[in-house]
Amino acid sequence: MSPDTPPDGPGTRERAPGIPPAGPGTLLEVRDLRVEFRTRDGVAKAVDGVSWSVAAGETLAVLGESGSGKSVTAQAVMGILDTPPGRITGGEILFRGRDLLKLKEGERRRIRGAGMAMVFQDALSSLNPVLTVGDQLGEMFTVHRGMSRKDARAKAVELMDRVRIPAAAERVGQYPHQFSGGMRQRIMIAMALALEPDLIIADEPTTALDVTVQAQVMDLLAELRRELGMGLVLITHDLGVVADVADRIAVMYAGRIVETAPVHDLYKAPAHPYTRGLLDSIPRLDRKGQELYAIKGLPPNLTAVPSGCAFHPRCPMARDVCRTDEPDLSEVSRDRGSACFFWRECLRG
Amino acid sequence: MAEPTRPTEPIIEVRGLYKHYPLTRGVVIRKQVGAVRAVDGVDLDLFAGETLGVVGESGCGKSTLAKLLVNLERPTRGSIRYKGEDITRLSARALKAVRRNIQMVFQDPYTSLNPRMTVGDIVGEPYEIHPEAAPKGDRRRRVRELLDVVGLDPEYVNRYPHQFSGGQRQRIGIARGLALRPEVIVADEPVSALDVSVQAQVVNLLERLQGEFGLSYVFIAHDLSIVRHISDRVAVMYLGRIVETGRDAEIYDHPTHPYTQALLSAVPVPDPSVRERRAAAGGNGGRIILSGDVPSPTNVPSGCRFRTRCWKAQERCAREEPELAVPERFREAVGPARHDSACHFAEERCVVPSD
Numbered sequence: 220m221s222p223d224t225p226p227d228g229p230g231t232r233e234r235a236p237g238i239p240p241a242g243p244g245t246l247l248e249v250r251d252l253r254v255e256f257r258t259r260d261g262v263a264k265a266v267d268g269v270s271w272s273v274a275a276g277e278t279l280a281v282l283g284e285s286g287s288g289k290s291v292t293a294q295a296v297m298g299i300l301d302t303p304p305g306r307i308t309g310g311e312i313l314f315r316g317r318d319l320l321k322l323k324e325g326e327r328r329r330i331r332g333a334g335m336a337m338v339f340q341d342a343l344s345s346l347n348p349v350l351t352v353g354d355q356l357g358e359m360f361t362v363h364r365g366m367s368r369k370d371a372r373a374k375a376v377e378l379m380d381r382v383r384i385p386a387a388a389e390r391v392g393q394y395p396h397q398f399s400g401g402m403r404q405r406i407m408i409a410m411a412l413a414l415e416p417d418l419i420i421a422d423e424p425t426t427a428l429d430v431t432v433q434a435q436v437m438d439l440l441a442e443l444r445r446e447l448g449m450g451l452v453l454i455t456h457d458l459g460v461v462a463d464v465a466d467r468i469a470v471m472y473a474g475r476i477v478e479t480a481p482v483h484d485l486y487k488a489p490a491h492p493y494t495r496g497l498l499d500s501i502p503r504l505d506r507k508g509q510e511l512y513a514i515k516g517l518p519p520n521l522t523a524v525p526s527g528c529a530f531h532p533r534c535p536m537a538r539d540v541c542r543t544d545e546p547d548l549s550e551v552s553r554d555r556g557s558a559c560f561f562w563r564e565c566l567r568g
Numbered sequence: 569m570a571e572p573t574r575p576t577e578p579i580i581e582v583r584g585l586y587k588h589y590p591l592t593r594g595v596v597i598r599k600q601v602g603a604v605r606a607v608d609g610v611d612l613d614l615f616a617g618e619t620l621g622v623v624g625e626s627g628c629g630k631s632t633l634a635k636l637l638v639n640l641e642r643p644t645r646g647s648i649r650y651k652g653e654d655i656t657r658l659s660a661r662a663l664k665a666v667r668r669n670i671q672m673v674f675q676d677p678y679t680s681l682n683p684r685m686t687v688g689d690i691v692g693e694p695y696e697i698h699p700e701a702a703p704k705g706d707r708r709r710r711v712r713e714l715l716d717v718v719g720l721d722p723e724y725v726n727r728y729p730h731q732f733s734g735g736q737r738q739r740i741g742i743a744r745g746l747a748l749r750p751e752v753i754v755a756d757e758p759v760s761a762l763d764v765s766v767q768a769q770v771v772n773l774l775e776r777l778q779g780e781f782g783l784s785y786v787f788i789a790h791d792l793s794i795v796r797h798i799s800d801r802v803a804v805m806y807l808g809r810i811v812e813t814g815r816d817a818e819i820y821d822h823p824t825h826p827y828t829q830a831l832l833s834a835v836p837v838p839d840p841s842v843r844e845r846r847a848a849a850g851g852n853g854g855r856i857i858l859s860g861d862v863p864s865p866t867n868v869p870s871g872c873r874f875r876t877r878c879w880k881a882q883e884r885c886a887r888e889e890p891e892l893a894v895p896e897r898f899r900e901a902v903g904p905a906r907h908d909s910a911c912h913f914a915e916e917r918c919v920v921p922s923d
Contacts, residue, residue, distance in 0.1 A: 430625065459837060461838075498838070
């Protein structure tokens, strides 16, 4: 056990409301994470006190629009945040109880890849265009496992088979541009799987793909997760994809979590007006010909987040208190939280 | 077409439209070695006041079709008639007049606006090209009016595009499209680059403007739920061709082409209980997971172009290209399954599990 682990072990400390307590199955726990960016216009609090946890075999979706801080959270967890301009100003990232933020870079590297791995949105720009996919996949084994090039190559073919790239043995010597978008995303997934991590963080893994290919890739991710018992953190803006694969969901707005809930509860009755607005703005059959519900206004500029609740200028339920006081995440039920003063009202619809 | 009751002539009538981009080899002696068949035989009609949705995956030719419709590209073959006049054969001068009436809204509001021009100049630029549309002294006022119409503060005329968010930029693009009071707007993925909460605002704006100005839309998108919301009729494209077309409910609730069925079944439904219903149904629960990728448009399969990914494909499909018409088995039928579908083995199939 590392000296950084609290003596009473993970899970006994005070937990954030609505976030299930960390148990023995908890892989990763983010606590009160804060990330700032220094920009010309001032300091942007991209992540402002975010907590969530994910257990082995569980799929957590982190849902948010651009600028909500969802990708920055993932980058901070993986330790690939650009610093500067970014800076982690507070919080803990506990992987199996060890705070990653207190580890040396060397130790961190060992966890990255073998402990947790990331799948990026844009496979074309995330793969090296001048190396064959076999070399890139094999590198995982030569660098992390000290394998010979020949063995690593064999492993690469095995991985490509596993993510169902047809004719893997022939294609292992090809370059990324010779693969289609869906196949490139499979290579990214293969790379993430290489060292058999406990946790995969997938940042918009299917956003750049066509619908029919998206279905293939999500299917593959879900199946591999089941097979290998991994935890999956899915960063996305797509309410459809979330409903399809997630167990739990954390909704982010302006750097904070505004609602967290098991996926069924959230879709049935959202406990935050922002979540409600997102769900209502999806075109539905019975509302064809009518105006779509639209959340008014725009997401805030992170260097000038509104006072009180950041959502209040766009919120149909906002009252005076929302303009002055910042709502904390309050416990709706044991595994559900909402950062709205009026969540009871919101739940009632 | 399956629209016998419609009394009016179409405002745009496309027949046998092809756009092939030649692939050449050699520098000094250029030899054509093949062609990208981006649009490969498209027929479609657009009627006044309606919205025609065009859906398809990347590379299916829908954006090339958009460019052909607004004459940004010249077709290899085929005709595009605007009110009976073939615009692919017009002289430059006559074309200019037609162009006033068919305007385009682009996908990416970040690259389709000139960063060095103010919003006022961007929205007013069409008047420079078509000075007859607005007298010089009146232009400033018109631009402010247009900004107001699309829901932007008219005081913003002197700002630059980078000072706006994505949704606001798309409004600027729409205002520019409206400047010449066109009859037809071709919108190529107008909301795809926007955040979910802002998409709804822009969709509502487009619908409101349609009513206000009597516009006809060709709405090109890959998001099937938004297309359904906004469209009266829908055309599904695959590899340069329309494979199925009909009224929105005919396509979404009674698709008969296997590609449409696969496409619809692949769309994630924002309702977690669908997942359980699918699981309860066993297997993929009605979801069709297509194998493989879309073939390259440089090398289109013989016969039916979808056959390489189709689970129903038979020998006939490789031999004979199915035409876009009401399939034989539905010709006598009444009801929503009777619409154009380019498949030899067209049949109905429920793809989205319902309660």
